[in-house]
Amino acid sequence: MNFADRMDAALDRTGNPCVVGLDPHLALLPDEYAVARDATAPRKDRARAVRDFCESVLDAIGDRVPAVKPQSAFFEVFGAPGIEAWESVVKSARARGLLVIGDVKRGDIGSSAAAYAEAFLGDTPDACDAITVNPYLGGDAVKPFVEQCHRTERGLFVLVRTSNPDSSMFQLHGEPPLVDRVAAAVDAWGSELVGDRGFSSVGAVVGATHKSELAAFRAALPRTPVLLPGYGAQGAGAADVVAAFVDGLHGALVNSSRGILFAYRQDRFHATPWRTATRQALDDMIRDFEQALGT
Amino acid sequence: MNFADRMDAALDRTGNPCVVGLDPHLALLPDEYAVARDATAPRKDRARAVRDFCESVLDAIGDRVPAVKPQSAFFEVFGAPGIEAWESVVKSARARGLLVIGDVKRGDIGSSAAAYAEAFLGDTPDACDAITVNPYLGGDAVKPFVEQCHRTERGLFVLVRTSNPDSSMFQLHGEPPLVDRVAAAVDAWGSELVGDRGFSSVGAVVGATHKSELAAFRAALPRTPVLLPGYGAQGAGAADVVAAFVDGLHGALVNSSRGILFAYRQDRFHATPWRTATRQALDDMIRDFEQALGT
Numbered sequence: 001m002n003f004a005d006r007m008d009a010a011l012d013r014t015g016n017p018c019v020v021g022l023d024p025h026l027a028l029l030p031d032e033y034a035v036a037r038d039a040t041a042p043r044k045d046r047a048r049a050v051r052d053f054c055e056s057v058l059d060a061i062g063d064r065v066p067a068v069k070p071q072s073a074f075f076e077v078f079g080a081p082g083i084e085a086w087e088s089v090v091k092s093a094r095a096r097g098l099l100v101i102g103d104v105k106r107g108d109i110g111s112s113a114a115a116y117a118e119a120f121l122g123d124t125p126d127a128c129d130a131i132t133v134n135p136y137l138g139g140d141a142v143k144p145f146v147e148q149c150h151r152t153e154r155g156l157f158v159l160v161r162t163s164n165p166d167s168s169m170f171q172l173h174g175e176p177p178l179v180d181r182v183a184a185a186v187d188a189w190g191s192e193l194v195g196d197r198g199f200s201s202v203g204a205v206v207g208a209t210h211k212s213e214l215a216a217f218r219a220a221l222p223r224t225p226v227l228l229p230g231y232g233a234q235g236a237g238a239a240d241v242v243a244a245f246v247d248g249l250h251g252a253l254v255n256s257s258r259g260i261l262f263a264y265r266q267d268r269f270h271a272t273p274w275r276t277a278t279r280q281a282l283d284d285m286i287r288d289f290e291q292a293l294g295t
Numbered sequence: 296m297n298f299a300d301r302m303d304a305a306l307d308r309t310g311n312p313c314v315v316g317l318d319p320h321l322a323l324l325p326d327e328y329a330v331a332r333d334a335t336a337p338r339k340d341r342a343r344a345v346r347d348f349c350e351s352v353l354d355a356i357g358d359r360v361p362a363v364k365p366q367s368a369f370f371e372v373f374g375a376p377g378i379e380a381w382e383s384v385v386k387s388a389r390a391r392g393l394l395v396i397g398d399v400k401r402g403d404i405g406s407s408a409a410a411y412a413e414a415f416l417g418d419t420p421d422a423c424d425a426i427t428v429n430p431y432l433g434g435d436a437v438k439p440f441v442e443q444c445h446r447t448e449r450g451l452f453v454l455v456r457t458s459n460p461d462s463s464m465f466q467l468h469g470e471p472p473l474v475d476r477v478a479a480a481v482d483a484w485g486s487e488l489v490g491d492r493g494f495s496s497v498g499a500v501v502g503a504t505h506k507s508e509l510a511a512f513r514a515a516l517p518r519t520p521v522l523l524p525g526y527g528a529q530g531a532g533a534a535d536v537v538a539a540f541v542d543g544l545h546g547a548l549v550n551s552s553r554g555i556l557f558a559y560r561q562d563r564f565h566a567t568p569w570r571t572a573t574r575q576a577l578d579d580m581i582r583d584f585e586q587a588l589g590t
Contacts, residue, residue: 025406073403073410079382079421082414083375103407107429108368108400109459111320115368119377126374134402136431136454138461159431164404166433173476174469181468 003130003155004195007225010066010099011249015295016286019101019227020061021257022070022089024050028262030274047078051085057261058093060275061282067099067129069227069255087126099129101157101227101253107134109141117148130155132205132227135182139189146189146202155193155201155225158186160217163207163230179213183220190224199225199251206244208236208254215243218251226252232259232285238292249295256285298425298450299490302520305361305394306544310590311581314396314522315356316552317365317384319345323557325569342373346380352556353388355570356577362394362424364522364550382421394424396452396522396548402429404436412443425450427500427522430477434484441484441497450488450496450520453481455512458502458525474508478515485519494520494546501539503531503549510538513546521547527554527580533587544590551580 001009011017026037029049035041036049058068070093075086093100106116120131133145135158145156161171161179171179183204190200203225206217217226226244230236231254244252263281264274272280289295296304306312321332324344330336331344353363365388370381388395401411415426428440430453440451456466456474466474478499485495498520501512512521521539525531526549539547558576559569567575584590 023407071403071407073401073407073414076378077410077414079414080375080378083371083378087374103403105403105429106368106400107402108366109457111322112318112366112368112398115372119368119372119374134400134429134431136429136465137457137459138464138466140459140461141457162404162432162436164432164435166435169433169480170431170473170477171433173473178465178468178473182465185464 002153002195003201004199005197008197014066016289017252017254018065018285019067019069019253019255020065020260021255022054022068023257024053024074029053043078044081047081047085051088054089060278062096062098067101068093069101069103072104091126102128102131105132105134107137107141109137113141113144117145121148121152121154123152132157134159142189149193149201157203157205157227160204161206161210163209163234186224187221199223203227208241209234211240218244229255232256238288242292249293297448297490298496299494300492303492309361311584312547312549313360313580314362314364314548314550315360315555316550317349317363318552319348319369324348338373339376342376342380346383349384355573357391357393362396363388364396364398366398386421397423397426400427400429402432402436404432408436408439412440416443416447416449418447427452429454437484444488444496452498452500452522455499456501456505458504458529481519482516489518494518498522503536504529506535513539524550527551533583537587544588
């Protein structure tokens with residue numbers, strides 16, 4: 001089954017669009033994983049602590065969400081042992097039936113892009129279901145990723161409008177703004193990867209923080225799955241992103257990373273064990289979407 | 296010594312701007328490294344063959360060039376053993392006195408960008424002297440890399456105008472084109488990293504294939520080191536890129552990857568051992584620049 005259909009089936013099955021971003025930010029990890037931030041400890045031990053933390057997160061949230069989104073930077077920082085931890089976490093999440101969206105933001109040309117595509121979207125248990133890619137280099141840089149998705153039934157989320165404050169610096173350049181052009185290209189790149197449920201396997205990343213732009217994106221990209229970062233810690237709520245959904249609970253995934261992983265640091269969870277806080281924060285996020293979407 | 300000064304010193308020392316791109320494209324490797332393309336072989340063995348090939352390339356060219364540019368995709372494709380090979384090649388190149396420009400094209404926000412910066416530009420023997428970064432996400436995504444360069448005296452080459460055919464798709468969007476805006480930002484990002492020799496440690500990637508635009512880039516970016524891919528296999532010659540240099544042999548590096556690494560596949564090197572062909576191709580490239588620059 002192609003990625004778009006698997007994503008839609010996962011939304012049906014779980015009844016919510018919540019993606020937990022696995023961003024094991026060292027400074028924020030619970031104390032039991034403190035070895036991860038100890039610069040004098042062997043990288044193997046530090047990487048293992050990061051892996052163990054992610055496993056515990058999967059234990060806490062893995063039964064309820066359609067997908068997780070590991071962030072590769074926090075694994076790459078430990079070199080080869082970090083990549084072992086990454087592969088272990090990806091494999092574990094997929095074995096639990098979760099979709100894995102690798103947040104790798106790769107982008108390169110020709111044979112380099114093909115090598116990245118094979119690295120992250122190969123037909124192996126430790127490869128991702130989809131990855132994020134950067135469009136700056138243009139169509140011939142995205143094509144090898146699209147071809148790989150054809151071969152292995154994987155998906156892409158192309159960065160269109162990111163959630164960070166400076167995202168307008170280049171993404172809104174020109175009239176019409178660059179994002180419109182990138183969005184049109186995303187639609188075209190996905191044209192041959194449309195699944196049985198009407199969505200393509202080439203999605204778009206659009207920040208949940210850009211509430212006023214979401215309806216226009218959805219109108220311009222009727223068949224494009226949208227991945228929305230920026231919920232929670234970055235300020236957006238469920239009501240801000242309903243415009244990205246199609247016919248109820250279809251066509252969009254919403255990511256929260258530190259709002260879930262590090263919920264134990266919030267005042268409202270004072271003295272709550274971190275796993276409990278993480279689960280409660282996820283349950284709250286799911287409820288927020290049930291109310292906003294009326295599901 | 297900051298990166299810009301080290302780059303300039305390397306140009307002085309070697310008398311040429313040639314960067315050998317370490318792109319170990321599996322299909323093109325000499326037969327003695329055939330295990331690297333054997334999908335049934337263990338990844339460890341395949342990664343080791345790629346490492347051994349790169350070591351042999353360093354043996355063949357390492358005494359003459361200022362820098363090498365390993366392409367991370369071809370290492371990442373082997374997972375953790377690939378990263379071990381990457382670290383080994385980076386460390387070996389630096390031990391030989393070569394500058395290492397990691398072609399990783401990373402770009403992300405906040406703590407993710409900081410983690411990438413630490414992964415590739417840390418103060419360790421297997422970290423790079425500089426890396427390529429993608430500007431699409433905007434200034435707050437580049438800032439953590441710039442801050443890391445401050446701390447560890449490393450450098451960046453920000454993608455401005457890439458060498459591939461579809462690079463105009465988004466990079467030339469708008470009026471003035473997006474690249475002008477990115478170029479201005481590159482200049483600003485480097486303003487606090489200007490070294491004793493007048494160049495900043497925040498460079499720009501500008502394709503050697505865009506001959507007519509190079510003089511304008513140089514005029515707009517007088518203190519920005521430029522890394523020019525696209526020489527050789529992608530069609531540009533030394534005469535096409537002289538406009539990127541400042542006062543003779545300063546301010547620019549020119550990369551050739553497969554034209555050097557896989558020279559043995561060219562008709563003119565028929566029946567020549569690959570190492571000999573690689574060395575001769577490099578010597579030819581150096582001569583091409585000596586003539587074009589009059590050095």
